[in-house]
Amino acid sequence: MKGKQKSKKQRNQKARQNVSNATNDIAKWIIGGTALIAVIILAFILFMPKAPEVATFDYSNQPYVGNPDAPVKIIEFGDYKCPACKSYNEQAIPTMKKEFVDSGQAQIIFMNYAFLSVDSTRSAKFAEVVFGELGNDTFWKFHDHLFTKQPDNLELEKQDVFTDEFLEKTVLEVTDEAQTAQVIKAYKEGKYEGAFQADMTMAEAAGINGTPVIFVNGERYKGNSFADLKKMVDKAFTESSVKGQ
Numbered sequence: 001m002k003g004k005q006k007s008k009k010q011r012n013q014k015a016r017q018n019v020s021n022a023t024n025d026i027a028k029w030i031i032g033g034t035a036l037i038a039v040i041i042l043a044f045i046l047f048m049p050k051a052p053e054v055a056t057f058d059y060s061n062q063p064y065v066g067n068p069d070a071p072v073k074i075i076e077f078g079d080y081k082c083p084a085c086k087s088y089n090e091q092a093i094p095t096m097k098k099e100f101v102d103s104g105q106a107q108i109i110f111m112n113y114a115f116l117s118v119d120s121t122r123s124a125k126f127a128e129v130v131f132g133e134l135g136n137d138t139f140w141k142f143h144d145h146l147f148t149k150q151p152d153n154l155e156l157e158k159q160d161v162f163t164d165e166f167l168e169k170t171v172l173e174v175t176d177e178a179q180t181a182q183v184i185k186a187y188k189e190g191k192y193e194g195a196f197q198a199d200m201t202m203a204e205a206a207g208i209n210g211t212p213v214i215f216v217n218g219e220r221y222k223g224n225s226f227a228d229l230k231k232m233v234d235k236a237f238t239e240s241s242v243k244g245q
Helices: 002-047 083-101 118-134 136-148 164-172 177-188 193-205 226-244
Strands: 072-078 106-112 213-216
Touching: 072 083, 072 226, 083 106, 083 136, 083 226, 106 118, 106 193, 118 136, 118 164, 118 177, 118 193, 136 164, 164 177, 213 226
Parallel strands: 072 106
Antiparallel strands: 072 213
C-alpha cells in the first residue's frame, strides 16, 4: 500500500513538473515572440522611407504668382475640396502676395495633392488643363473661383460635387465659350495627365499626407503663425542672397 501511495505521489510530482516545464516553454515562446515582433516593428520604423529634410521640386511649368527669378520659392500643395485650403487661399495668400511677392522676395507656386475625394482628382486634372491651354493668368482666375464655389457643408467634402458639368460651367464663368470648348476638348483627350501625376509624385516623395502644406525653398513650414512663416521666408531670402554673392 505504501509503495502504491509513493508511486502515485511520484507520478503527481512528475505531472506537475511537466506542466511547469510546459508553462515555462510557453512563457519563453511568448516573450521571444514579443521580442521578435518588437524587432520587426523597430526595423520597419528605422528603414521605412522618410521624408527628406529638404525636398527637391521641379518648379518649371507650374502655376505661379510673382517673379520667376525671385530667390525664394513658396509652394502650396492643395486640394480643391479641402476647406482649410479654401481658407488659406482667401486669407493667407493675399497677405503673402503683399508681403513676399510685391517685395520681390518670393514666388508663390501651387501644386496639387488631391486626396479627399474622386472630384479632388477630377478638379485638379481639370485645373491642369486650364493652365496648360489658357495660361497662368486664366488658371488663377479659375483656381480662385473654384475655391469660392466649394460647398460650405463639410458633409459634402467626401462626396462627388465637382462633376465634369460643374467644372465646365465654372471655367465658362471666367473665360469665353471658345476657350471653354478648347479646355473641354483637351480635358476629354486626357492632356496634361502627366502634369497632375508629376505633382502627386513630388508630394508623395516629400512625405505629404494632407493639405494645405507649405514649403519654402524645399523646407517644410511647421510654424503656427504668419510671423513664423515670415521668419522662414526672410531666412531663406538671406541665405539665397549670401549664396548669390
